[in-house]
Amino acid sequence: MKPSAFRYHRPGSIAEAVDVLADVGPDQGRVLAGGQSLVPSMAFRLAAPSTLVDINRIEELGHLSVQDGSLVIGACVRHAAFHRSVVDGVPGPFLTRVARHIGHYPIRQRGTFCGSLAQADPASEWCLVAVALGASVTAASKRGTRRIEATDLIVGAMTTTLAEDELLTEACLPLPAPETRLGFAEFSRRAGDFALAMVLASYRVVDGRIAGACVAVGGAEDRPRRIAAAEMALDGNPPGAETFAAAGGAAAEALDPMEDAQTSVAYRRDLVRTLTSRALERAAA
Amino acid sequence: MPEGKVLGKPVTRLEDQPLVTGRGRYVGDINFPHQLHMRIARSVHAHAEIRSIDTSRARALPGVFAVWTSDDIPEVGPVDFRADRASEVLKPYRQPVLARGRVRYVGDPVVAIFAEDAYVAEDAAELVDIDYSPLRIIVSADEDPGEFEPGRTTEAAFLTHTFGDVDGAFAKAHKVIELDLHTGRHSGVPLETRGAIGRYDAATDILELHGAAKVLHRNRDTLVNMLGCNPDQLHVHESHVGGGFGIRGELYPEDVLVLVAAKRLGRPVKWIEDRYEHLMCANQGREQHHLARVAVDKDGRILAMEDKIFHDQGGYVRTHGYNVANRTMCMLTGLYDVPAFRAVTHYRLTNKTPCATYRAPGRFESTFVRERLVDAVAAELGLDPVEIRRRNLIRPEQMPYKLEFDEANVENLEFDSGDYPLLFKKALDMFGWNTLQEELKRRRAAGEMIGAGMGLFLEEGGRGPSDGARIAVDSRGGVEVVTGGASLGQGFETAMAQICAEALGVDYRKIRVIHGQTDRIPYGIGAHATRATVLTGGAVHVTALAVRAKALDMASELLQLPVDSLEIVDGTVRQRSNPRGPTITLGDIAKRLAPGSKVLGGRQPGLWAEEFFNPKDTVFPYGVHLAVVKVDPGTGGVTVERFMVAYDVGRAVNPAMVEGQLVGGCLQGLGGALYEEFIYDDQGQPLAATLADYLLPTLGEAPDIEVLITEDAPSPLNPLGIKSAGEGGINGVGAAIAGAIGDAIGRPGAIRRMPVTPQRLRDILRADGR
Numbered sequence A: 001m002k003p004s005a006f007r008y009h010r011p012g013s014i015a016e017a018v019d020v021l022a023d024v025g026p027d028q029g030r031v032l033a034g035g036q037s038l039v040p041s042m043a044f045r046l047a048a049p050s051t052l053v054d055i056n057r058i059e060e061l062g063h064l065s066v067q068d069g070s071l072v073i074g075a076c077v078r079h080a081a082f083h084r085s086v087v088d089g090v091p092g093p094f095l096t097r098v099a100r101h102i103g104h105y106p107i108r109q110r111g112t113f114c115g116s117l118a119q120a121d122p123a124s125e126w127c128l129v130a131v132a133l134g135a136s137v138t139a140a141s142k143r144g145t146r147r148i149e150a151t152d153l154i155v156g157a158m159t160t161t162l163a164e165d166e167l168l169t170e171a172c173l174p175l176p177a178p179e180t181r182l183g184f185a186e187f188s189r190r191a192g193d194f195a196l197a198m199v200l201a202s203y204r205v206v207d208g209r210i211a212g213a214c215v216a217v218g219g220a221e222d223r224p225r226r227i228a229a230a231e232m233a234l235d236g237n238p239p240g241a242e243t244f245a246a247a248g249g250a251a252a253e254a255l256d257p258m259e260d261a262q263t264s265v266a267y268r269r270d271l272v273r274t275l276t277s278r279a280l281e282r283a284a285a
Numbered sequence B: 001m002p003e004g005k006v007l008g009k010p011v012t013r014l015e016d017q018p019l020v021t022g023r024g025r026y027v028g029d030i031n032f033p034h035q036l037h038m039r040i041a042r043s044v045h046a047h048a049e050i051r052s053i054d055t056s057r058a059r060a061l062p063g064v065f066a067v068w069t070s071d072d073i074p075e076v077g078p079v080d081f082r083a084d085r086a087s088e089v090l091k092p093y094r095q096p097v098l099a100r101g102r103v104r105y106v107g108d109p110v111v112a113i114f115a116e117d118a119y120v121a122e123d124a125a126e127l128v129d130i131d132y133s134p135l136r137i138i139v140s141a142d143e144d145p146g147e148f149e150p151g152r153t154t155e156a157a158f159l160t161h162t163f164g165d166v167d168g169a170f171a172k173a174h175k176v177i178e179l180d181l182h183t184g185r186h187s188g189v190p191l192e193t194r195g196a197i198g199r200y201d202a203a204t205d206i207l208e209l210h211g212a213a214k215v216l217h218r219n220r221d222t223l224v225n226m227l228g229c230n231p232d233q234l235h236v237h238e239s240h241v242g243g244g245f246g247i248r249g250e251l252y253p254e255d256v257l258v259l260v261a262a263k264r265l266g267r268p269v270k271w272i273e274d275r276y277e278h279l280m281c282a283n284q285g286r287e288q289h290h291l292a293r294v295a296v297d298k299d300g301r302i303l304a305m306e307d308k309i310f311h312d313q314g315g316y317v318r319t320h321g322y323n324v325a326n327r328t329m330c331m332l333t334g335l336y337d338v339p340a341f342r343a344v345t346h347y348r349l350t351n352k353t354p355c356a357t358y359r360a361p362g363r364f365e366s367t368f369v370r371e372r373l374v375d376a377v378a379a380e381l382g383l384d385p386v387e388i389r390r391r392n393l394i395r396p397e398q399m400p401y402k403l404e405f406d407e408a409n410v411e412n413l414e415f416d417s418g419d420y421p422l423l424f425k426k427a428l429d430m431f432g433w434n435t436l437q438e439e440l441k442r443r444r445a446a447g448e449m450i451g452a453g454m455g456l457f458l459e460e461g462g463r464g465p466s467d468g469a470r471i472a473v474d475s476r477g478g479v480e481v482v483t484g485g486a487s488l489g490q491g492f493e494t495a496m497a498q499i500c501a502e503a504l505g506v507d508y509r510k511i512r513v514i515h516g517q518t519d520r521i522p523y524g525i526g527a528h529a530t531r532a533t534v535l536t537g538g539a540v541h542v543t544a545l546a547v548r549a550k551a552l553d554m555a556s557e558l559l560q561l562p563v564d565s566l567e568i569v570d571g572t573v574r575q576r577s578n579p580r581g582p583t584i585t586l587g588d589i590a591k592r593l594a595p596g597s598k599v600l601g602g603r604q605p606g607l608w609a610e611e612f613f614n615p616k617d618t619v620f621p622y623g624v625h626l627a628v629v630k631v632d633p634g635t636g637g638v639t640v641e642r643f644m645v646a647y648d649v650g651r652a653v654n655p656a657m658v659e660g661q662l663v664g665g666c667l668q669g670l671g672g673a674l675y676e677e678f679i680y681d682d683q684g685q686p687l688a689a690t691l692a693d694y695l696l697p698t699l700g701e702a703p704d705i706e707v708l709i710t711e712d713a714p715s716p717l718n719p720l721g722i723k724s725a726g727e728g729g730i731n732g733v734g735a736a737i738a739g740a741i742g743d744a745i746g747r748p749g750a751i752r753r754m755p756v757t758p759q760r761l762r763d764i765l766r767a768d769g770r
């Protein structure tokens, strides 16, 4: 579990970073953010980058602020930044609750929000949040800057549409309207493990009925996804156990779950059914 | 037993100062000038013929010193069994230190690389080209045996244990209950992985092995046979050890390789296992399939038990031979009075990591089977699970209780002492079992899936044949206790110091305990199968008494007082009736006993002694595990709300350390019951070779473990009445958890397989339409 040899750069600015990436990106160069996914895979020699471009000293990437109703999260913002509420209202404490499910305390001190999006693990909490809330990211390269919707960025398990020379500089998370209710539920074998399935649910209640429902499932398919069938089962119906159960059933049905040696399709469906109604109940609470 | 001054007290451990201040010395901390680093290129196939090996690219890498295949070490034989467990039938199944012709599991060592640093060594291992031709892969002991090698099948042995009239008992039974049960493959996973450093000193012609553990003298004896040298030419050294659990300290191919290489290459050779290797190569255990049945009369009394076992041994037979299979069978009836018994084991090799002993080997498995049977009988007959156990427990007046097997080659057992019903009662009382039942009923009515279960078990420890100790007092009153024991972190030094302090009359903190150094003492039993405190403790006790006798004899002459009027307190001899009178310290006595001393008289010089302790037989501690679990029906998740272990240890040398052993054992047991499993795909590829996939319970999953230590049945077989404490914590956990889950879901017999993963539990609930 010793990595193979690599070169190491530590640029001090975005401009310098994209310069280096233009050079080394096409030749197996990789960005190093929190290192909580990249370094273990190097130790296992699953990844053998020729060069690491360490972005941890780039001050411009440390920003975390609300701009035009969106939370803008720089590439060096750690999971632990969310241990405290980062915005007022419902979303702040909600993001704190979600963040606590990411790995363990030391991992959250290093790992980054944007690194999670770049890594695109199917069971990443932040990827689910990004897809559910309609986030987008900014990718910079020597060629210029572009904006990518989260749903266009994450295209498969550990697969994104970022180019080899691109640096993901920030993520932009639209904050839901103040009256929006948010709920999250996941199941993992142990505290801190990647979840076997997770659900983020949000909705508003208008005249006693659910409106604008969002049900997004992570960890069950190769990428997080909103489940239209479940949302349809909610919209226009009164919130409550029965409606939530119907949405859970719809979500479980609509799913095409991943399967592995320890997790069958049937089990993942069961989990999603349970977690959907739990997320909805928590949103209602 | 009279109450001791320090024996039996929860005194602070002597070994913790360096450990908690980061100054311990584990094998990774040991380095020698000019050392080489070894890396093993391992098989990626579960079963294949090696057609060719090309090491030229690896050799060409700068920094690589040597690259070996089995052809480079034709003189080195396979890793041998421990001397006392040799079995001719099993010998062909031993593991070569580098694969010869065939590989038999993923991780099997094929090529050894020796390089200037660990990074280069790992680079070189990737450059080794091995051409394989695949063979039939067997991943389960349930499959028909295949060919191990031409003329030899993978069923290495067929073992039987019998007593009583089994067929007669089944014929006249009121009810026969049959269960199909599986215990999952898991193992001890110490925080510190394995490591070994070989070093040859040509000036003295001494070969050293550093990083050894557990059974140093026995390993030395095995190595001496394998390497063809004399015991005084091979010194085996233990450093701090970050956990043993049975798997660490056995001899493995890598231990042999570093020694052979150190001598041949003329440079120290260091090998540190990484976690990935550890989870593929270190001994695994527990994987058995049981077809078990029990015959009972109408009152639920057991008339006979029968079990057909498929034991999954993995790719080779390691140092224990078929010990685990035998322990499974001979302890299966446990603490119940069973008149007739038959067990057979198909001891089969598979193409997975080899297995050997893991804490409570064979017992964790057999307790699961036995207690599942008993729960099933209770459910079938509508009896209370407590009552049915009471009816079947061996009664105190039956002690010592003998198990005499029909087979000539099977060792008979004699349970030395015990009051099983008493401990059972104490445990239930402390747990509040009866009020608990009320509470469970209430919570169930409120919709919770909650239940309680139990596992009653017997342990065995203190196996001989013998161990010795040498104790010397120096001229300043310092006491050195030299033992052939070993410390895996269990507090061996403290326990030995307490025993010595009590017998000799010194402060236990002034005692230095030596262990794990074969150059300091010629024999040593090591630390395995919970025998250190019984065996080495017994030896330290008798040796300390001998030193005391010698000290008092000299003191009596010097103080002009009769021997039997003297006592030793804090290292000073004084008259019992006159503590303020004349005194002499042990240091001064040691000076007077120096060689050439004028007062020596006819005495042997020196204040020291060497004695041996030879117990007649093994000791049998026993215990009860009780659990309360809550099941989340929607996810199949299980939360352990309460867990208790009650254990009669005969006599606790240090209750705090016994508690530590028990709590640690319980948590490990929860791992095997709920989380840990080495799974493989149908190609024999390990799917749990990282700690993200092999799920050890963490603090997040750990309930507070309630502990009851009793000393109601001291062993008559050793002077201090000690039984053993190392394995009781884990023994009955699987049984208790399985029972509790069955109770929680209202299906007492439903849990047939460990670990009870959320998915397996969901499958059971789904099949019920829940």
Ligand SMILES: Cc1cc2nc3c(=O)[nH]c(=O)nc-3n(C[C@H](O)[C@H](O)[C@H](O)COP(=O)(O)OP(=O)(O)OC[C@H]3O[C@@H](n4cnc5c(N)ncnc54)[C@H](O)[C@@H]3O)c2cc1C
Pocket: A030, A031, A032, A033, A034, A035, A036, A037, A038, A039, A040, A075, A101, A102, A103, A104, A107, A110, A111, A112, A113, A114, A115, A116, A118, A119, A121, A123, A124, A125, A126, A162, A166, A167, A168, A169, A192, A193, A194, A195
């Ligand atoms: C034991 C353990 C448990 C974990 N549990 C969870 C969990 O439950 N949930 C979860 O979501 N995560 C979990 N993680 C992963 C953790 O959250 C990582 O921090 C995260 O996946 C990646 O973020 P990072 O900053 O560490 O990225 P790194 O490891 O540094 O990089 C990951 C990948 O993304 C690329 N990358 C990173 N940042 C950028 C960027 N700005 N621009 C372009 N490319 C970039 C890197 O080149 C690399 O390919 C766990 C990790 C461990 C070790």
